[in-house]
């Protein structure tokens with residue numbers, strides 16, 4: 001991105017991109033078909049992304065694991081425009097949308113070239129905290145110690161904390177440890193990206209996200225943390241025993257190492273911090289609610305149009321914009337509701 005002006009303008013372009021993906025996937029809410037919900041989000045995102053004046057390169061995209069048809073990693077477009085690396089999750093929480101459950105979002109992050117880690121689509125262990133707890137946690141430390149440090153920073157007791165975590169068998173020990181430390185816990189079926197963002201926003205009553213989710217979601221979370229002054233620490237996970245799955249369900253260590261090498265990652269046990277995952281100096285983050293959530297309302301449909309609720313933020317502007325957009329349809333007589 002050549003100038004700040006360009007970055008600001010791009011932020012609004014990206015808002016249109018996540019709005020479009022959210023609207024199309026929200027139309028499929030509750031239909032029970034997560035693949036279809038994802039597919040329409042990908043297509044809508046792609047269509048609007050094509051109109052953005054940039055040379056966009058998708059560094060985190062759909063396709064690798066889900067074999068979604070578009071937004072493959074490495075896609076290139078245009079020539080005379082600024083070079084931008086993009087990480088997309090057109091529908092974060094496909095199951096949530098398919099079931100009409102809370103917290104599905106359409107989301108993307110962008111940065112100057114090289115500003116977002118080209119992470120493989122494997123699992124990642126994460127700890128995410130807000131600005132008050134930055135520097136107070138260590139992904140390798142015992143859960144109890146991290147919780148005590150977070151509580152100290154927030155000026156409260158551990159039993160006043162809430163940790164959010166994906167409800168998975170692989171988290172049995174983590175959940176036991178959080179409970180033993182005395183903190184409260186919120187188990188979610190899907191969507192650790194929006195959960196991580198909640199942990200970095202005061203007032204959501206979430207104080208940390210912990211546990212293993214997707215690495216691509218980790219990179220996009222890191223981009224959000226740069227804009228929100230939060231922190232993520234993370235490690236790639238591919239050991240089937242740790243994931244609590246049969247070895248046939250995940251790529252072999254050899255396959256993972258090959259993929260990591262192709263991506264320029266030499267140490268699979270590296271601890272990534274916010275800046276490793278999102279080293280960019282000029283980061284843009286945009287997300288639009290698909291279903292209602294902690295931070296964003298879901299898409300609402302009415303006779304004369306649709307209404308979307310989004311958050312757009314950049315590292316540069318020091319403003320977090322919550323954008324409530326009415327997309328008017330129905331011609332000159334359309335009635336706009338407040």
Ligand code: VTB
Pocket residue numbers: 092093094166168189190191192193212213214215217
């Ligand atoms: C993770 C998490 C995502 O899917 O990728 C998860 O980061 C998949 O985990 O937020 P499992 O394979 O254990 O189901 C989400 O929850 C939603 O896409």
